[in-house]
Amino acid sequence: MISPLARLRHSLDDFRVGVVDGPFRALRHADFRRFLVGQGVSLVGTWMQSIAQGWLVLELTHSAFAVGLTVTLSTRPVLLFTLYGGVVADRVDRRRFIMFLQAVMLVEAAVMAGLTLTHHITVEWIWGLAVLFGLATAFEVPTRQAFLVELVPPEDLISAAAINSTTYNLARMIGPAIAGVVVAAAGSGAAFAVNAVSYLAVLIGLSRIQKLHVPRPPVEGPSIFTGMHFIAARPLLRSMTILMMLLTVFGGSFLPMLPVYAREVLKTGASGYGALTSAVGVGAVFGAIMIGATGHRFARGRVTLIASSTLASLVVVLALVRSFPLALALLACAGAAMACQGIATATGLQLAATSDLRGRVMAVYSFVVLGLAPISAFQAGWIAERFGVAWSIGVNGAVCLIGTLFVRKSLWQGKEG
Numbered sequence: 001m002i003s004p005l006a007r008l009r010h011s012l013d014d015f016r017v018g019v020v021d022g023p024f025r026a027l028r029h030a031d032f033r034r035f036l037v038g039q040g041v042s043l044v045g046t047w048m049q050s051i052a053q054g055w056l057v058l059e060l061t062h063s064a065f066a067v068g069l070t071v072t073l074s075t076r077p078v079l080l081f082t083l084y085g086g087v088v089a090d091r092v093d094r095r096r097f098i099m100f101l102q103a104v105m106l107v108e109a110a111v112m113a114g115l116t117l118t119h120h121i122t123v124e125w126i127w128g129l130a131v132l133f134g135l136a137t138a139f140e141v142p143t144r145q146a147f148l149v150e151l152v153p154p155e156d157l158i159s160a161a162a163i164n165s166t167t168y169n170l171a172r173m174i175g176p177a178i179a180g181v182v183v184a185a186a187g188s189g190a191a192f193a194v195n196a197v198s199y200l201a202v203l204i205g206l207s208r209i210q211k212l213h214v215p216r217p218p219v220e221g222p223s224i225f226t227g228m229h230f231i232a233a234r235p236l237l238r239s240m241t242i243l244m245m246l247l248t249v250f251g252g253s254f255l256p257m258l259p260v261y262a263r264e265v266l267k268t269g270a271s272g273y274g275a276l277t278s279a280v281g282v283g284a285v286f287g288a289i290m291i292g293a294t295g296h297r298f299a300r301g302r303v304t305l306i307a308s309s310t311l312a313s314l315v316v317v318l319a320l321v322r323s324f325p326l327a328l329a330l331l332a333c334a335g336a337a338m339a340c341q342g343i344a345t346a347t348g349l350q351l352a353a354t355s356d357l358r359g360r361v362m363a364v365y366s367f368v369v370l371g372l373a374p375i376s377a378f379q380a381g382w383i384a385e386r387f388g389v390a391w392s393i394g395v396n397g398a399v400c401l402i403g404t405l406f407v408r409k410s411l412w413q414g415k416e417g
Contacts, residue, residue, distance in 0.1 A: 026159035031209045032151040038205020039144075040167045042102070045198025047175025049109060051277060052183050052191035053126060054259045055270050056116070060123050064260040064389060068381020070123075071256040072374040074130035074137075079371035081138035083224040086146075086363020088139060090356060094147040099206050101140040106199035108133050109192055116189030141366040146359035149350060151209075161347045165288040165339055172335075173281030180274025227360035230353065237352060239410040240304050240345045241368060246407075247341060248372045251311050251400035253380035253392070254318060254334075255280070256373075260389045266324050279328040283335030291340045300344040301411040305404065307341035312401035319394030342369070 026032050057070050088097070108129050115121040152160045182191045231237045254261070255277075262273035291303065314334045321327050346365055353361035376396075384392035 026152045026156040026163055029152050034205045034208050035151055036167055038202035041201035042198045043168060043171030044175040045195035047171050048179040048191045049195040051176045051179035051274055052188035055183055056188040057123060057126060058259050064384040065381045067259060068256055068377040070130055071377035073127050074134040075370055075373040077134035078138045079374055082367045082371050083363050085139040086142040086227055086360035087224055089143040089146045089359030094143050095206055095209060097143050098140060099203055101136045102199050102202050104136045106196055109196035113189050113192035113196055116192055142359055142363035145362040149358055157350055158347055161343055162288050165343050166285050169281045169284030173278045176274040176277035180271035183270045227364040230357060230361055231364055236301050239407050240348055242407055243304050243308050244345050244368050246400050246403040247308055248369055249376045250396045253376040253396040254315055256377040257380050257384055257389050257392055260384055264389055266327060276331055279331040280335035283332035284339035287336030287339030288343060291343050300348045303344040304341050305408055305411040307337045308404050311337035312397050312404060315397030316394055319390045
């Protein structure tokens with residue numbers, strides 16, 4: 001019989017091997033490293049702009065609804081064009097297309113910085129530029145996700161997904177923390193300017209990638225619904241995608257409401273808001289490393305079910321909290337749950353899709369995660385405007401928890417493949 005100490009040692013060894021050989025093995029590939037470094041720097045700037053933009057809108061309008069509407073406008077183009085973006089991603093030179101779209105985002109950030117620093121910024125300008133950013137995002141995200149798969153061999157795809165998520169959430173941790181200091185010291189315009197400069201890093205990284213574009217054969221009548229049909233025909237993928245929808249529309253709706261929650265419930269300023277958002281990133285980094293190290297031991301359907309149930313419960317408790325330290329802890333745990341659920345879902349879709357369909361399949365994922373965000377932010381802002389931000393967060397968490405119960409059986413018993 002194996003002693004408890006031996007079992008503990010075995011578990012620690014398994015975790016160590018998982019961490020070394022699991023989530024980080026994709027770093028062996030030079031092109032992936034170049035891509036990752038550029039994206040990491042750019043994402044820090046993007047999170048800085050997100051924090052500064054939300055705070056600036058709140059300062060200009062004093063309206064929770066306006067904050068939610070800004071998020072809605074930046075993501076509405078994703079709702080309309082992401083599925084078509086997947087079609088484009090399966091037909092173009094992905095590296096060059098990403099570079100073009102990143103350049104568009106650079107211009108958007110530079111204009112935002114110029115208007116703010118010269119005191120010509122208005123909420124209408126913010127909304128218009130948010131739409132431009134959303135349009136570029138609608139094509140960039142599915143193209144980038146499909147391009148990511150080209151940079152590593154299939155056996156390292158799970159590692160690449162974990163590293164990509166870790167980088168995103170490290171940026172979520174670092175960017176808001178820097179933004180809180182920059183906004184407090186120099187204003188939102190300075191944060192927008194830093195974001196504009198950060199896009200140079202991703203452009204340089206993409207320009208140094210050595211992988212050559214291989215023209216794809218033309219597809220007769222490519223459909224924007226091909227990815228949907230692919231997922232719908234596979235019960236486990238379908239249930240995981242439905243659960244992702246629940247988290248996007250309800251479970252994650254607390255994120256765009258954080259500036260209002262920080263000011264009205266926790267009575268803190270821009271730096272406190274940045275710390276709250278960073279806490280989500282800290283937890284998400286930990287969650288990404290954990291699932292990368294041990295995720296191979298658990299069925300993805302069960303991971304998504306447990307993670308989403310945990311997230312929904314944490315959100316309900318967050319609505320009742322008035323302590324800043326406790327809110328930080330809850331948000332960190334929520335970030336870990338979100339990362340586990342998101343990585344398990346994305347990896348399941350990426351591994352199931354064939355190379356010629358991966359852009360369109362991942363476009364569905366992008367559509368759910370980003371395209372449905374307007375509904376999330378809009379309804380959360382509407383509830384917060386009329387009943388208070390605490391009610392908005394609590395109701396959405398409860399709805400997500402109830403919805404998760406309806407798909408629990410198919411996720412727990414679902415078979416991969």
